[in-house]
Amino acid sequence: MGGREGRPMNSDELYALLRRRGVLWPSSEIYGGAQGLYDYGPLGAALKRRIEDAWRAWFLGLSDDYYEIDPAELLPEAVVRASGHLENFTDPEVVCDGCHRAYRADTILESARPEGVDGLSSEAIADLVRRFAPRCPACGAERLRVPRPFNLMFGLEFGAAAGDRAYLRPETAQNSYLAFARMWEVGRKALPLGIAVVGKAFRNEIAPRQILYRLRAFTQAELQIFFDPERWTVPIDVVRHDALPLVLARRRAAGDESIHPTTVEALVREENVPEFFAYHLAMAHRFYRDVLGYPAGRLRLFEKSETERAFYNRLQFDVEVNLDSLGGFREVGAVHYRGDYDLSRHSAGSGRDLAVTTGDGRRIVPHVLELTFGVDRNLWALADLHLVRDGERTVWKLPPYLAPLQVAVFPLLKKEHGPVARTIAEELRGEGWAVEYDDAGNVGRRYARVDEAGIPFAVTVDRETIEPGPAQGTVTVRLRDDRSQERLARARLAARLRPAFVFPHPPRAG
């Protein structure tokens, strides 16, 4: 599959189109909007739900031992203290009052404190700055200061008791770690155990940017897989020959930033990536390529180096998509190998021993493989990559199972064909599909509208449908992507369309 046709749209054009069609718009819009907050309209809400369901079908379909839970969005303070978010989800900054440049505190204090500033209070950092870094590296002014620490979490009063605090979760992953002990019982005490959460997360970003790319309230779909690092076998043969578009940290360190298609087999053998990691990375790659339909040439799996990734991540590949509207490759998901960091932290924080006994009698703290997926970012990517200008028309070539509305039904002429068309629309709604009925203007206009909304099929009732003759009882089905038409008996409509709406499932080893 090639890339998009026609002229690429920039961010403004794409956003204007999405606003106009009611896909999304600024939150609290009549008050001028709120930075980093957007609302999804009818098309956006339906599309988002489809994306989430496609994600569920794929990732929960990987194993019978992967489960979805629906936990609370609020985390008590003790949780975020244990996870490290209270302490570390801040950016110690140093700002120059002369030229307004900002620096990371650990950069500016490199010579005075090579071990970094993690864990130091802002007062301690301010003191170090006063003593060791009197000049701004850019303008030379002696006006460096440490602004108040800025935690990226939204905190709130919790309950009536003064001083009790909770936080809106900055990531859904924490809920899965918190649920592990309970799920260990529910899941019949076996590893691997996958716990998925699809839901909102909240970050008080300093500078939200680029519409859906950096939000203050956003939706994540995350799967945390708890496993025994000494024995986890995956059906690697299923993906052994998949070519992954890798950008390896090792090559980047040598100055090579380009994509090297590499088989899963080679990734395991030559790069020493564990099989369980390579397998899930390959399955994630298939999801973006085959389920979301991103052109293969626009995807890359970008390995984060040791200094780029969080210290507890042993291995991290970001899934990046090349988007015209955002000017290049942007992260839309990731695969992290987090070791036993999360359960160890919560063991220490809660006092609850989260180690488990394996079938062969070993006592271990399970390790975690994390698959994250940014729902909003991918919704944007689906617009960027699939919403194309095709000559005069604008067509949203979404995979049919992702389309917010499944079918449109038109009477070719409102009066003559309306009644029959309406009964057909009702029949199709009976299939559980969202059906748009439209009898306004002429049929060409209606086709244009459904093209823009991404509705894959338009069913049209005409004279032949109604009048006696060989074609009585037949309708035309018009396909969005190539405008071709088929004529078929209305009784066969549902059977004809149904396969297009099935979410792809991952292949399972035989």
Added chain:
RNA sequence: GCGGUUGUGGUCUAGUGGUUAGGACGGUAGCUUCCCAAGCUACCUACCCGGGUUCGAAUCCCGGCAACCGCACCA
């Protein structure tokens, strides 16, 4: 957060102190139309918010909000 630019119907835009705030596309209703935004008629919708200057502000000034670009940030 800092600096710059910008803010007119749903969308794109004209308007630089006094306009019934104009157009295009769009939407709605009707007519017409037997398959891809045609045509005819009528209608619909706007000066981001709040102050100030002025006889008079969409227009000038200040503040706020928001967007875009750059800087910084993105555990």
